[in-house]
Amino acid sequence: MTTKPQKKITIKTEILKSVSEEDLADLCNITEEAIKAGGGFGWIKVPPREVLNKYWKGLVVVQNRILIVGRLNEAIAGTLQLALQPTNNEAQKKIINVSSHFVAPWARGYGLAKNMIDYAENTAKEKGASCVQLDIRETQEAAIQLFKSKGYEQWGSNPSYAIVEGKTISGLYFYKNI
8 A cells, every 4th residue: 555645734824014926816816715615704705806906905004904824835825814903092002803814715724723813812912912802703603613712702792793695694702811
């Protein structure tokens, strides 16, 4: 009996401060795949490629946003965004929000999502945060279980959180003190 050699898998997580053409292609591709799989961080239908291009190019220049990417064998395979409070919100300056966290369907099961969460929490601490908050559609069961396994506590819900294909979906709210 012969066996195929296993290809080594490398995982890297980093803050993306500028978007190369290769990274832009990766970001757009994984976004389209995630939307088709039902986890497109708010998008329900795949938008035209030029809309995705503008979105990702613009995101890295937004002052209060940090784009964290997870790479699998050097290709971007997932993202997570940290939203910092605007400077006028001194009362909540120690709270950072996680949004748009997803991993491409082909890259799931390697620990990339957990790796990005750990990286995001460390980045939040470096920025002076003591609490991370996020919200998730109730239909995103894997994401809910992932965040619960990382110590996030649900503090509330919204029965009219989103409308997908004409159906109202509840949303869940979580926090974690870091």
